[in-house]
Amino acid sequence: MSDVGLSAELVAVVLAVDDGHPWVLAAGEPPALPAGPLRVEEESLQAGVREFAREHSGFDLGYVEQLYTFADLGRSSDDRRMVSISYLGLTRAQIAGSVRPTDWSALYDLLPWEDRRHLDASGADRLGEEIERALRRWSIGSEERLDRCRFLFAYDERPWRPDLALQRYELLWEARLVAESPSAGSISALTAGPMLHDHRRILATGLSRIRAKLQYRPVIFELMPETFTLLALQETVEAIAGQHVHKQNFRRAVEVQHELVEPTGEVSHETGGRPAKLYRFRGSVREERAQVGTKLPLPR
Amino acid sequence: MSDVGLSAELVAVVLAVDDGHPWVLAAGEPPALPAGPLRVEEESLQAGVREFAREHSGFDLGYVEQLYTFADLGRSSDDRRMVSISYLGLTRAQIAGSVRPTDWSALYDLLPWEDRRHLDASGADRLGEEIERALRRWSIGSEERLDRCRFLFAYDERPWRPDLALQRYELLWEARLVAESPSAGSISALTAGPMLHDHRRILATGLSRIRAKLQYRPVIFELMPETFTLLALQETVEAIAGQHVHKQNFRRAVEVQHELVEPTGEVSHETGGRPAKLYRFRGSVREERAQVGTKLPLPR
């Protein structure tokens, strides 16, 4: 076992949604995800990540899941092999009034093309059009590249698949459109500036994962407060999915999964119109076993 | 960065299906998955796994995917922290006539309860009934345990979900029904004997992963020879899923995905009855981009 030149760290993608705005724990210049050495004493990695996130953000993680282990050479500047074990964590943090709000970054500032919530209405999508022009230019002469762009970025009437965030990042990286690309051509302010090491890739991995998971497991409840209206639930899903969903169908999907939520009996008058019933997640959802098999809809 | 007492290894779950029989690269006493130290020179882990599998089995891996990284303390016998990065690999190996057939184990000898292909017909399922009795005994007095058993093992008319193989293993482990459980009660020949370290858990992780993947990506083609009949394709899916599927519906699903396979024009007379058309996968499927979005059916 050659452990010379080997070191390991934990990297966390910690997500929170505050009133429809998705946030990720990331700060600094260049922006970096929270990361730290793997301590030898730690019993389990999972527990290590939780402790680590609490120290960093002051919030408890409701949900923790391993993402991916990066260990390729050339990831770090020095000549040792760095093994990064990355985790996804979800929390109910309220960013606005939190202790250190500057620890958080707006998720879609770091991955702007992944937010398409503005699309249905108006239509002006400067960034999207700029990316499309750049990608089509990059694809000239390669049918394969063109197909890949069409598929991932939903050109030519193809459906947009939210869960392909990682593949999109990798494509943009290859096409030299993100700041981290080797000799990046840096298209306008696509990503503002580089993130530390390969942290943006790790972030994209986390976003892909939670979006995929949303389709077959109700992980959003880890992002919701104790009680909430159905609209608030929907907006949280939309914040993660980066897309709007059909309101009536969303409600139907939620209600069909009896076992998922139950009305508290209270109503909320916050929104101005007809007051909305407040709901809470049923106890059974909070236990692992029932989570598998219930789901919330993601649009195609 | 504390790298004292830290070492890393690769562990591979390499699967192959030969004429409807699923195999996994695992040998020795106790049986062990192929594993080896992470070499410092290796550029990428993925490449390391491929090379490693070629050395061990003589076969090339068509598909490689990272599974999970195990790094909890107490996994190994000595007092260092062992980080195991596990991978799933698929290959077209033909076990019977291979160089070292004894390197392979029949998949369902190691996870017998995951094969339910015999169920529809006869009905005699000694192992299943034995497990059910043991689990119900274990659940006495705990509604939560009972619910979990019912859900994972499809008791009381619940549907069997092939992709929950890992969760089932973990449940059996808790219930002390597998050989690796601490102070195992060892129910009959449930698992014959322990596997090395936590290798059976890693194997179950791999099985869960490929079964889940099958539902939204046509990964089976990595297990098929160049040309094949639709029945052969179906039997390979069934081997991995551990379940039979409705023949006509399976064909419909395959044909509907027009991008997936195309007839070669040849026919096979191997089976005795009406000769079957031979098919091959379309070129587009072999490239990453098209794989996302096509799928084969798994029964509920």
Place this chain on the structure above:
DNA sequence: ACGGTTAATGCTCATCTTGAGTAAATGCTG
């Protein structure tokens, strides 16, 4: 050549699921 056997292949049908839209209900505000 012939009836029997074994699969492959073609078609139908009821049921669910999904996407999308219309309309009614409810409480607040000026």
Place this chain on the structure above:
DNA sequence: CAGCATTTACTCAAGATGAGCATTAACCGT
């Protein structure tokens, strides 16, 4: 009280899914 904003209740067509019946095409032994 009228108008407004939003929640909530239904409807409908299209597509996907699960299950079964019927037909066709080869081979096999006699």
